[in-house]
Each structure stands twice: as structure tokens, then as C-alpha cells.
Amino acid sequence: MVNVDCIWGLCLFLSLSLGWTRAQQSNYTRPVFHCGGDLVSDSGFVGSEGFPSFYKPNSKCTWRITVPEGTVVMLTFRIFDLEADSQCRYDYLDVYNGQSNLVQKLGRFCGTFRPGALISTTNSMMLEMGSDESTQGRGFVAYFSGAKPYVDDHQFCGGKITKAQGEIKTPNWPDSKYPAGTSCSWLITVEPGMVIQVTFGKFVLEGDSYCRFDYVAFFNGGEKDDSRLIGKYCGDRAPQPIITSSNVLLVQFVSDQSVTLDGFFAEYTSVPPGTQVPTSDSGAGTRSIPPKPAVKPAAPVATAPPPKYVPTEATKPVKPTRGRGAGNRGVPVTRPNGKRPVPQNPVCAKACKREGTIKTSFCASEFLITGKVTSLAPGPRRTLVVTISLTKAYKAGRLIITQVGETMSVKLVSQCKKCPLLRKGGSYIIMGQVDGEGRGTLEPGAFTAAYKASHHRLLMNINNQPC
DSSP: OHHHHHHHHHHHHHHHHTTOOTTEEEOSSSEEEOSOEEEESSEEEEEOTTTTSOOOSSOEEEEEEEOOTTOEEEEEEEEEEOOOOTTOOSSEEEEESSSSTTSOEEEEEOSSSOOOOEEOSSSEEEEEEEOOSSOOOOEEEEEEEEEOOOOSGGGOOOEEEOSSEEEEEOTTTTTSOOOSSEEEEEEEEOOTTOEEEEEEEEEEOOOOTTOOSSEEEEEESSSOOGGGEEEEEOSSSOOOOEEOSSSEEEEEEEEOSSOOOOEEEEEEEEEOTTOOOOOOOOSSSOOOOOSOGGGTTTTTTOSSHHHHHHHHHHHTTTTHHHHHGGGGTTOGGGTTTOOSOOOOOGGGGSOOOOOSOHHHHHHHOSEEEEEEEEEEEEOGGGOEEEEEEEEEEEEOTTOOOEEETTEEEEEEEESBTTBSOOOTTOEEEEEEEEOTTSOEEEOTTOOEEEOOTTHHHHHHHHHHSOO
């Protein structure tokens, strides 16, 4: 009986301690996460200090992950909730391709949207998390494991390339589809005084209007920085040739945990500065205009119609306002543009008054976000298109959120131009519904209010309460 008890006790001890590293201690039901540490194991979990409680303010924690020799580190995030900022200036998580912040940075992350899987090129990786004095979140939890590197030339995933010309391709190309949960980074460096041109052959990635799931992104220089983003592409339409502004290019391919497709194949070559290529255009996702727009009008847009047509379309509704509007004095609805009488939206006839309390509005709304208004533009059928630079999404539902680099934004459609009243540059709490295309919609009674950082706790409490 004593032997049976001993064996049972040993099994219980092993089951509670198996898989956790020196940076984590088992507390019977879940690990206790500390501020930094050395994680030396085949696999395990890493998380922010005190998770799932809010992480501490004014802290800086560093974790160094080491997996067995001959493998690389694969890091997949399970939960992610840090204070959001377009440049991740306040709270952030940096991930490095090695055990120092002097090596390649795989990315800087913040907000509430989980980063894609990250893979190192060696058997080590470093995570560095910083927080400021205000607005904390619950932090993050990620699973790391040692994975076999792609040793076959047809399966090579990322790395440093210094040849004057070469190729980049998704893992498994061309034999089979790229794997799920993959992140590959290529750092291409050619001789000084030259720039890099990339031309795509085959291109088939999971399609999405904002390239949130599977994508390939190109950055000038050696860091993933929104200001250096050349473009972010997905779908089944190959981008036009891409050209850098220097002799260094960072390429990052990311796939999520679901749909996988054939992938892409591209060739690069070093060319003299000033080489003219078409502006990159994916047609199937978000992209950023190259930092050198001067290349654009040099060759392809030499004809007069394109530049003439675009501004005419944008300004024509405004110009006739004064000339034609006088003849429509009996139809006040048409006063802003002087066009044929358009019936007023009956929704806009309602009083511009917020309906309900913050609690009842939260339960009745499909999304609750905070952020800054970056643009207001006329939309179809006398609506207003509002672009929001996202601070935090407390409740998103089917709302489509655009992410280019580290910047996250949302487009909302206000049914009436002047209600609810939103001003460019203002920060707001906004609640509303979501249409069939994933766009947020606002009616005159939608809940909007000026936002301050002190509101975060209140919104978190509301978000955690049942409706």
C-alpha cells in the first residue's frame, strides 16, 4: 500500500510540473508567470507577469527562450491584450530573432489582436515587454516549441540573403500548400548604391479585404516599421513589381491557423536607383504607397486623362453648388450640391439625441471601440464615412479591422452627416451595429462620447459584465 501511494504521489508531482520551465511555476491548476526569465525546454508557455491579472505599470520584462540544438523556436500567441497605440509607444512586446536586442527584430506588437506565429532562424528567441504608468491590459500568453527548420531548398523559410539576385518563396513551394501558423522573414541586402526590385510569378494566398489572415509584407530597411512599409498583399492577384528605396529589404510572410493555399514565388534583383517600375498594387488587400511616389508619374501615368479624371470626379459635386443651387430654393434638401432633388433619409429626421445608457447601449450594440477620428468623407446616399485610428476594441463581433504594420483602424458609416457629431482629431467611445460587409454603422441615436484614458477601467468593467 505504501508503494502504491508513493507511485501515485510521484505521478501527481510529474503531471503538475511537466512542461513548465524555470520562468513558470505550477499552482495546481495553472502556471504562475513572472517578469522575465530563462526558458530552456523543448516546449512550454510564456506569459506576462501575473497573467491573467493586469500586468504592472512601469515595468520591463525580458524572457530568453532556448530550444534544443538543431531546432528553431516557433512562437504562437494564445491571448494578447496590451494597451493599443498606432506605433506601440506605451505598452509593447518586442520579439527578437536571438537572445539579444541587437539582432533582427521579428516584430513589435500591442493592442488586442493576436500576432501571427513567429519563427526564429536559430534555437533561441528573446521577448521584451515594456509598460508605461497608465492603462494596463491583461497581457499575453504564448506557446513556444522547438521545430525542425526547413533544410530542403524547396522548403526554406526566411533567413539572411546577400546575393545580388535570388528568389523567395513560401514553405513547401511548389510541391504542396504552405503550412498553417507560419511566419517567415527574409532580410535581403545587396551592395551599397543599389536598390532591390521584386517581381512575382505565382501568387495565391488566402484572400481578405484587409489581409488580416495570410499575407506577405515588404519593408524598406531591416526592421518591421509602419513608416517603412512598402506594401502588404494577399489574395490571388500578383502584385506589380516592387522596388525599394535602399539596398536593404525585409520580407515577412505570415499564415494563420486555418486556410492554406499554394503560396507565392518571387524573384529579386539589384538594380540602379531610379529604375522605373509600376507602383505596387495588390487588388486584393491593404497596401501602402511606396515612399517614392515620384516613380509613379514618370512612365505609366504620362497621359493627361488619369490625373484630369480623378480630381474632376472628386470636386465636381462641390463646384456646381453655387451655380445650380439657386434654382432649387423650393427644395432645401438639395442645397449642399444643387443636384436633382433627393428625398431626405427618414432616419436623419430624428432628433440628434443619444439613446440609452452606456450599459444598455453596450448590450444592444454589436461593437464597442475607442479611438481617434482621422478622416471624415462623404459616402453614398448622403452618408458619412468615418475612419477611426483604433485605441482598443472592447467588443468587435463581425467588425472588420484593418491592420497595416502596427496601425489598426476601422471604417464606420454614419447614416446622417451631422448626427452623431464626430470631429476630426477627436477621441471617442463609439458603439453601433455591423452591416453584412463587416462595416460599422451609426444611426443618430448611436452611443458616442468623448474618450479619456480614465474611461478604460469603466469600459473594461462593462465589457466583463453579462448583458
